[in-house]
Amino acid sequence: MADPKGAIRQRDGMTYAVVTWMPxxxxxxxxxxxxxxxxxxYKVPMLKVTSGQRIALVGLQxxxxxxxxxxxxxxxxxxxxxxxxxxxxxxxxEMCKFANQDAxxxxxAIDERFRDKMFPAKIKxxxxxxxxxxxxxHTRDIGIMGTNKGxxxxxxxxxxxxxxxxxxxARNLSAADAVDCAERLAGYYCDQAKPHERTARFMExxxxxxxxxxxxxxLPYIPVEQVR
Numbered sequence: 001m002a003d004p005k006g007a008i009r010q011r012d013g014m015t016y017a018v019v020t021w022m023p024x025x026x027x028x029x030x031x032x033x034x035x036x037x038x039x040x041x042y043k044v045p046m047l048k049v050t051s052g053q054r055i056a057l058v059g060l061q062x063x064x065x066x067x068x069x070x071x072x073x074x075x076x077x078x079x080x081x082x083x084x085x086x087x088x089x090x091x092x093x094e095m096c097k098f099a100n101q102d103a104x105x106x107x108x109a110i111d112e113r114f115r116d117k118m119f120p121a122k123i124k125x126x127x128x129x130x131x132x133x134x135x136x137x138h139t140r141d142i143g144i145m146g147t148n149k150g151x152x153x154x155x156x157x158x159x160x161x162x163x164x165x166x167x168x169x170a171r172n173l174s175a176a177d178a179v180d181c182a183e184r185l186a187g188y189y190c191d192q193a194k195p196h197e198r199t200a201r202f203m204e205x206x207x208x209x210x211x212x213x214x215x216x217x218x219l220p221y222i223p224v225e226q227v228r
Contacts, residue, residue: 004065006078010058016065017058021077021115024089024107024127025053031075038071052086052124082196084114084123088136092129092146099129101146101175109179110144119186120193126157138165141199142182147171151178155185155211156203164200167208170222177221188215 003009007016020035035055039047045059054077060068069076087110090096092103107127114125126133126140130147136159137143143154143166150172157166170181188211193202203211216222 004062006069006076006080007060007062007065008079014062015058016060016062017056018060018065018068018072019050019057019077019079020055020072020075022054022075023087023111024104026104027055034072034075038068041071042068044068050086051088053088054086080118082119082121082123083117084111084119084125087111087114087125087127088140089127090129090134092127096129096134098132099146100148101129101151103127103129103135103146106144106146106151106175106178109175110142110182113179113183114186117186119190121196121198123186123199125182139163140166142185144178144182150174153178153181153185156199158198158200160200162200164204167203167211169211169216170219173221181219181222184215184219185211 004016007018009016039057042060042064044057048056048058050056057068069078087107089103089107092101093099094104110125123141125142126136128135128137128145131145133145137145137154139157139159141157143157145152152171153169153173154166155169156164158164169185173181189199189202
């Protein structure tokens with residue numbers, strides 16, 4: 001029998017998980033009440049706050065998957081073809097005294113641009129309001145990090161079994177230019193990557209020199225000295 005659409009098969013091979021869509025980990029009391037209501041109704045055996053700042057409803061029976069997705073409504077994040085798994089972010093200038101930039105606003109802007117887009121492999125995005133990098137920007141496929149001069153864009157990070165620090169693509173960008181740069185990097189990756197090739201392996205294969213010559217040199221907001 002085919003797996004229910006939008007669910008993640010669990011280790012037991014018989015049950016499934018559905019995750020929520022919560023960019024930057026932001027949640028309202030109403031959201032939590034909805035998740036609790038659905039979990040009780042379908043006797044969900046485990047609720048897990050994931051490393052990507054989402055809530056996983058774990059242990060669903062196959063026949064309940066679509067019902068859970070429907071009842072969660074906009075909160076549901078059905079698993080589809082390779083896409084953005086999550087946009088995580090630190091507290092940013094909303095709450096953190098160390099933050100240089102508004103990480104939560106950036107997370108919302110990035111989510112708006114990237115949601116529902118398909119990629120050669122899964123994409124994880126981390127946004128940090130300062131170089132302390134609580135949003136894990138250095139080890140995400142796309143990292144965006146705030147400094148007192150603007151935003152730094154990173155690309156090609158991975159924290160898996162072959163960890164890799166992301167390459168610094170550009171520094172001192174405005175919020176609008178940072179979003180544009182991230183979107184252009186993702187587009188270039190879509191056009192050039194092999195199927196199932198994560199950004200870390202993609203960067204190891206093509207190299208920064210190729211990225212500089214074929215993409216960064218065309219972006220007017222990146223100074224020539226950064227491209228060289």
